[in-house]
Amino acid sequence: QLDRGEWDRLRSEFLRGESFDFLHPHGFACESEALHAYMAEHDIDALRGRDPLTAVRELNRLIYDSFGYEAGVTRADSPIDDVLKARKGVCQDFAHVMITICRLWGIPARYVSGYLFTDRKHGDRSDPDATHAWVEVFLPSLRWIGLDPTNNTEATERHVACAMGRDYSDVPPSRGVYKGEAESQLAVGVSVRKARAAIADPEFLRVSGTPARNVPAGRRATGNAAYQHQQRLHQMQQQQQ
Template sequence: MPFLTLSHITTYTYRHPVAFGEHRIMVRPRESHDQNVLDETLTISPQPSDVRWLQDVFGNSVAIATFDKRAKELVFDSRIRLQHNPAELQHVDIEDYARFYPFTYSSEDMPDLLRSIERQHHDPQRQIDTWARRFVGAAGRTDTLGMLSDMTAAIKREFTYVARAEKGTQSPIETLTRRKGTCRDYAMLMIEAVRALGFAARFVSGYVYSPTSREHRTGGGSTHAWVRVYLPGSGWVEFDPTNGIVGNRGLIRVAVARDIYQAVPISGTWAGFPGSFLDMTVSVDISVDPDIVADTGTQTALPLQA
């Protein structure tokens, strides 16, 4: 049960002082049975005139910051102390009726899962469908967890990971055609592929770290993206196609959403002279300290500092 110290700094720089509109910040990890925030601070410079917290439709923690000062630099500095208790793959327990594919979600679950089953991208030539069907056994009954694990491993094995700082995501068909992309491209490809097979899937934004010195995780140094698939009996199960892993070992959830555009870590507006924007940099650092036992009964409020 490791304890983690997480630093996430995002810096926007401008050629001239600019005015800042409302900014939406999603960097606080989600509280759950497998991850618990022990301490947190969020420092924003210049100091906002107001900050309020809310939970969005998916239960993600969102800070809304408004500003009354102009500046040439805008910095969001989030520091988190977290207890992480990741589930092991062998603890994925699937209901008997869903252990083999194909199956249909229960009538109780289906109304709440429908929007997460709907496809988000056009596939007129059924390229995603065809690629997804390659993981379905010819005999007609395919082990559900094995099929999803094989798809996760295939993306890791057959595609080339390419870091990309620019905003935006390739379409799943672009990723499939180019055979390369970022973690968010991989996540959207897998989401569309499993939805093509009738699974409910969601996009996850968060952080990735290497649990031990012997385990290397791709995608560190910035935010990370992966997939959750709903499996009856275990609920939402993590699949990280960038690293080819199943389960949340080394993964810290921050935002869960039906579509990638609902899980942007920081978004907002600015106003100033055209061409004022210079750069945006993101730095994420996570240190693992498995030996320190923290007092999990103490809750610390989130201070906002200049």
């Protein structure tokens, strides 16, 4: 929780200049009559009576509660009015709704595109085989913090950020010019899984300058972690030569 003075800090001319791109409507993150109706229905502006951190956390929860997660209801180029009408959508839609409201409040907000290590035990409703999107808001006392309205959580180590922008149109998963047969198709597959921690190898600690006391005892190299360790060690040795 922050003090109410954070609202005043958000109004500073310097901050508003530095965060200009993340304070104004852009692309899919634009206000509309449907958005204002949604905000009035849930008395969302009343949240501004709290400190900004509590307000954005409550907004994150409210969007999670009021929209169902369902793929195919909206498209990649759908305006927020589509999700507001259907009350169903995907992570991209929820992020755009939250970003637009935060900017109306004067809180800089940006769109984050990446992946999520989905954990059904924690209630995640995202598709584990799809890209994910969430929101980062700027609070002067805390800097950028991540919030995931799709899963009603803050961004953690399970969130793998790839790109950030004003909205989805700034950071699509792929963009470019294609030349080839008309019937050709692009297929992409991504999997996200837990990784092993760094390796407590004496030579790695020596080259990297990492104190042994900072590494938990008993850590050993296995699988991909061992390979990554050897690659990192080789790179360090090459740099020293």
